[in-house]
Amino acid sequence: MPVNYTTPAADQLFAVAGVRLGVAEAGIRKQDRRDLALVALDAGCTVAGVFTRNRFCAAPVQLCRDHLAGGKEIRALVINTGIANAGTGEPGRQAAQDTCAAVGELLGVAPDQVLPFSTGVILENLPVDSIRAGLPAALADLKADNWHAAAHAIMTTDTVAKAASRTVAVDGKKVTISGISKGAGMIKPNMATMLGFLATDAGIPQPMLERLVKEAADESFNCITVDGDTSTNDSFIMIASGRSGAVFARESDAGWAEVRAAIIAVAVELAQAIVRDGEGATKFITVAVAGGKDNEECRQVGYAIGHSPLVKTAFFASDPNLGRILAAIGYAGIADLDVDRVSVWLDDVLVAENGGRAEAYQEDDGARVMKQSEITVRVDLGRGNAAAKVYTCDFSYDYVKINADYRS
Amino acid sequence: MPVNYTTPAADQLFAVAGVRLGVAEAGIRKQDRRDLALVALDAGCTVAGVFTRNRFCAAPVQLCRDHLAGGKEIRALVINTGIANAGTGEPGRQAAQDTCAAVGELLGVAPDQVLPFSTGVILENLPVDSIRAGLPAALADLKADNWHAAAHAIMTTDTVAKAASRTVAVDGKKVTISGISKGAGMIKPNMATMLGFLATDAGIPQPMLERLVKEAADESFNCITVDGDTSTNDSFIMIASGRSGAVFARESDAGWAEVRAAIIAVAVELAQAIVRDGEGATKFITVAVAGGKDNEECRQVGYAIGHSPLVKTAFFASDPNLGRILAAIGYAGIADLDVDRVSVWLDDVLVAENGGRAEAYQEDDGARVMKQSEITVRVDLGRGNAAAKVYTCDFSYDYVKINADYRS
Numbered sequence: 112m113p114v115n116y117t118t119p120a121a122d123q124l125f126a127v128a129g130v131r132l133g134v135a136e137a138g139i140r141k142q143d144r145r146d147l148a149l150v151a152l153d154a155g156c157t158v159a160g161v162f163t164r165n166r167f168c169a170a171p172v173q174l175c176r177d178h179l180a181g182g183k184e185i186r187a188l189v190i191n192t193g194i195a196n197a198g199t200g201e202p203g204r205q206a207a208q209d210t211c212a213a214v215g216e217l218l219g220v221a222p223d224q225v226l227p228f229s230t231g232v233i234l235e236n237l238p239v240d241s242i243r244a245g246l247p248a249a250l251a252d253l254k255a256d257n258w259h260a261a262a263h264a265i266m267t268t269d270t271v272a273k274a275a276s277r278t279v280a281v282d283g284k285k286v287t288i289s290g291i292s293k294g295a296g297m298i299k300p301n302m303a304t305m306l307g308f309l310a311t312d313a314g315i316p317q318p319m320l321e322r323l324v325k326e327a328a329d330e331s332f333n334c335i336t337v338d339g340d341t342s343t344n345d346s347f348i349m350i351a352s353g354r355s356g357a358v359f360a361r362e363s364d365a366g367w368a369e370v371r372a373a374i375i376a377v378a379v380e381l382a383q384a385i386v387r388d389g390e391g392a393t394k395f396i397t398v399a400v401a402g403g404k405d406n407e408e409c410r411q412v413g414y415a416i417g418h419s420p421l422v423k424t425a426f427f428a429s430d431p432n433l434g435r436i437l438a439a440i441g442y443a444g445i446a447d448l449d450v451d452r453v454s455v456w457l458d459d460v461l462v463a464e465n466g467g468r469a470e471a472y473q474e475d476d477g478a479r480v481m482k483q484s485e486i487t488v489r490v491d492l493g494r495g496n497a498a499a500k501v502y503t504c505d506f507s508y509d510y511v512k513i514n515a516d517y518r519s
Numbered sequence: 520m521p522v523n524y525t526t527p528a529a530d531q532l533f534a535v536a537g538v539r540l541g542v543a544e545a546g547i548r549k550q551d552r553r554d555l556a557l558v559a560l561d562a563g564c565t566v567a568g569v570f571t572r573n574r575f576c577a578a579p580v581q582l583c584r585d586h587l588a589g590g591k592e593i594r595a596l597v598i599n600t601g602i603a604n605a606g607t608g609e610p611g612r613q614a615a616q617d618t619c620a621a622v623g624e625l626l627g628v629a630p631d632q633v634l635p636f637s638t639g640v641i642l643e644n645l646p647v648d649s650i651r652a653g654l655p656a657a658l659a660d661l662k663a664d665n666w667h668a669a670a671h672a673i674m675t676t677d678t679v680a681k682a683a684s685r686t687v688a689v690d691g692k693k694v695t696i697s698g699i700s701k702g703a704g705m706i707k708p709n710m711a712t713m714l715g716f717l718a719t720d721a722g723i724p725q726p727m728l729e730r731l732v733k734e735a736a737d738e739s740f741n742c743i744t745v746d747g748d749t750s751t752n753d754s755f756i757m758i759a760s761g762r763s764g765a766v767f768a769r770e771s772d773a774g775w776a777e778v779r780a781a782i783i784a785v786a787v788e789l790a791q792a793i794v795r796d797g798e799g800a801t802k803f804i805t806v807a808v809a810g811g812k813d814n815e816e817c818r819q820v821g822y823a824i825g826h827s828p829l830v831k832t833a834f835f836a837s838d839p840n841l842g843r844i845l846a847a848i849g850y851a852g853i854a855d856l857d858v859d860r861v862s863v864w865l866d867d868v869l870v871a872e873n874g875g876r877a878e879a880y881q882e883d884d885g886a887r888v889m890k891q892s893e894i895t896v897r898v899d900l901g902r903g904n905a906a907a908k909v910y911t912c913d914f915s916y917d918y919v920k921i922n923a924d925y926r927s
Contacts, residue, residue: 166856167849167874198845200859200875233842234876420828420914421922428923434641437606441575448574451608466575467608468642506828508919514829515836 129352137245140193314353537760545653548601722761839885
């Protein structure tokens with residue numbers, strides 16, 4: 112059960128003109144489940160992405176990078192679940208290429224106009240024949256109001272499909288933004304998440320879209336962690352079709368700030384949905400670190416807290432065992448941190464200051480906050496003006512159960 | 520149940536001349552348990568230590584550093600379990616000082632000739648009165664053949680007491696080395712472990728002992744991880760009484776290599792015992808990384824594998840889900856790692872090479888190794904001659920249970 116998250120109804124996920132989605136049951140690893148999604152883009156879209164920094168990055172990630180760098184117009188995305196096509200060496204690269212070729216052939220575009228994505232088990236070979244056999248059904252299913260089905264077709268250990276949509280009015284034109292994401296474990300993205308796709312019918316030139324996808328990732332998918340494991344397949348893709356008529360040329364254009372904010376809000380919603388559905392999660396935790404010298408050290412502290420199995424099990428137990436939070440701050444790697452200037456709050460309850468327990472702190476107040484399903488840990492490092500947020504979840508029996516059983 | 524570890528019998532833990540130990544039930548946090556240990560050193564011992572790098576280091580750690588730096592002869596160690604005296608600010612420092620003063624008064628030495636150690640819950644105040652009241656019983660209990668009792672008196676969530684002893688003959692003289700350690704969670708030492716104490720009756724001059732304690736820590740306590748959490752109280756202390764008559768002046772002395780090797784072997788045994796008794800551990804895993812450009816990057820890869828909750832749950836499940844190991848290698852932070860040169864073995868079974876699954880690898884072979892209680896993951900990075908080892912354990916339901924329940 113995800114923490115305070117339900118998949119929006121199909122009619123709450125708005126069509127983005129210029130973008131059509133289709134799904135199929137291709138039997139890639141299991142039978143009778145939607146495991147293949149095809150996204151067809153009209154001519155004239157711009158597309159940009161950010162990808163995992165894992166050196167064992169998957170074959171499809173390598174191909175995505177190549178195809179985006181190639182500069183040809185991207186006309187399709189193909190996404191499979193079940194097999195990650197990672198740790199598969201040269202045969203894996205060939206399988207990803209064959210997948211792009213099959214999609215290209217069906218749609219009448221070149222293979223390098225197709226971006227491939229895979230998620231699932233690592234170190235097993237991608238069954239390209241199954242994908243090839245499933246593609247015609249996905250093609251036949253292509254439609255603009257199909258985000259709901261697509262969100263389901265990319266799930267692995269996710270317990271719910273993840274999607275978000277919103278509209279923003281700009282100069283009399285309605286701009287729509289819709290997105291889907293997947294992921295529940297192996298979540299500590301570095302430059303992107305497991306899989307996230309976001310499309311808008313605003314028009315955004317390529318260099319501006321490339322800046323935006325990085326900025327949006329830094330405020331969303333790059334702020335989350337479930338277990339600290341950076342996946343081999345993390346990808347976050349942004350598509351801009353321009354079909355709303357609201358077309359931007361530069362960041363100073365009127366209305367851009369609103370569109371940018373709406374796009375980032377959708378990205379944050381998609382990223383948080385992954386944490387809310389984190390494997391075994393029973394609580395959603397925001398770690399907000401302020402008072403740092405720079406953004407990076409705030410993130411370091413946020414991730415030290417967000418990764419600590421001791422902190423995460425204490426949240427699961429609703430135990431205000433706050434020493435574990437202090438310990439995590441202390442080992443986060445800020446060599447000259449003066450702990451006497453550090454303050455820590457659970458929501459609005461001041462729990463620690465001056466290097467120790469706050470004088471007025473009562474354990475009952477801490478216990479009350481710890482029982483909530485949404486908790487903010489606020490840290491002030493007392494050494495500067497930078498800030499950063501990390502979103503995480505607690506660590507429960509079910510995390511172990513899910514990960515001990517995943518392949519069986 | 521620890522993995523292939525039982526506490527040596529009391530008569531297998533040899534007395535070290537010049538070092539006497541006593542324990543008491545001081546009721547520091549719980550009644551009816553030995554929770555206070557006193558170690559009295561004869562005049563003429565050298566003492567050196569390494570300590571946590573956690574910025575929220577505990578008050579006793581700060582005092583230990585000060586007293587060792589002060590240069591006075593150390594004549595006693597006082598160790599309590601139950602309360603860590605960490606995250607306790609100025610009152611915590613005062614409590615540690617008061618403890619040293621009480622010990623000094625009883626033994627007729629100055630407070631800064633006493634080293635204090637605490638372990639247990641963070642962020643709670645040390646009950647100095649209980650310690651003061653317990654000290655006379657510990658003093659009355661002082662004896663040289665008391666390592667077994669001392670090992671018990673420093674336990675927290677440990678399920679077994681941890682101790683090791685060996686002797687080595689040098690030039691007709693018998694050198695004895697005995698040590699104890701504690702720790703089961705919050706284990707990713709940085710310069711030392713939770714608590715480790717090692718004494719020998721070899722004579723070792725101060726500067727040489729200081730080099731040795733660092734070297735020994737780097738091969739033992741600095742190679743282990745249970746949950747990646749670096750404690751606020753990590754301390755590893757080495758004592759040399761010289762009472763065996765085997766007295767060394769420099770590292771080139773005859774017999775030193777043998778004594779040094781025996782001391783490091785005891786340190787490794789004590790450190791491994793902590794992992795074997797890691798919270799919820801059912802398996803002991805050695806991650807041996809070779810072929811690195813330097814020792815540090817090998818350790819980085821070792822720790823990435825050793826910390827990954829996904830890898831550790833797969834070990835718990837005996838599931839050769841090797842993609843998780845590859846993913847951890849990939850995100851360990853070696854920016855220019857060429858994954859096509861990386862090879863991975865489970866014991867002697869080659870599982871991955873050339874960036875993917877080894878051609879001859881059969882899942883049955885992997886599954887067979889994964890069922891063992893002791894497993895070595897060998898990684899060759901294929902880029903140099905450096906190597907490093909990390910010792911870790913698997914991640915089970917019981918880890919969550921223990922840490923969700925610890926304070927209750």
